Amino acid sequence: MRRPFDLNFMLGVAALLALCVEPAAAIDVKRSDVKEQEGIEFWTAHRQALDQASVHSGVAPEYLAAILGVETFYGRRTGSYRVLDALVTLSFDYPAREKFFRDELEQFLLLTRDGRLDPKTIKGSYAGAMGAPQFMPSNYRRYAVDADADGRIDLWSDWPDVCASVGNYLKEHGWNAGEPVLGEATVPPEKAGELDGRKLALSETVASLTAKGVSFDSALPADAPALLIAADEPDGVHWRVGYNNFYVITKYNHSALYAMAVYELATAVKQRMLGNDAARFATPTSAAAPTSVPAPALPSTSTTSP
């Protein structure tokens, strides 16, 4: 029997408690760091698929990768529910949205019929979202693309299809190639109470926000659509301005927080990729004679599933 104050036992409990009370912020930082690193690995492994999807859609590759990172950890967590079970359950036991889920159930059955798939074997989220990009059946049928022309659209492991489908979805929802997504802004304290930073609509423009006292840098024209975002952070409210492409990301998931997470992951992964590429090009002699040293080719790897 263990003694009431066994030292080793108490130290063990203390160590366990220390693990349990690790600040949430520290855990978030670790998670985001892992997600950024995995973003680099994903981009490196699927560079060709991302580049091709980017060319066709106009969506920068870091946004395609970031959406896959946020949705499913780059295709690793695509859901373990049978989609048929999920959609049947929600169609008949969830009155608030039964119409939506019955339509999705119909689309799912049509999808499996057209693709000659067994509806009983397909797995997805508890809501019936499928594959690395988590497309609902209607979106799968409408926006998914057979990018490698192998005669089937596979959003689980055919990476050209996955990347092209995300790009096609964003393009079809109005993505403008080359335009910014989000920028930092400042608001004078006396104006903060008059401004609405919680509305998810492109109801402002660059000029109208500037006229209301919002300060931000933007290369977009004065009449470019914009929206103001009041983001709650641990140290208070941070103001940001979202543009058309930010709004398009919320068409993927109707949430400003979601779109900000995609923006932040995309930005971080791109910065790391640029750093990695710069390191690849750098050699001990390149600083002294940059034109005399041939740069190594960037990796162009298989676009098939690992």
Ligand SMILES: [Ca+2]
């Ligand atoms: Ca394909």
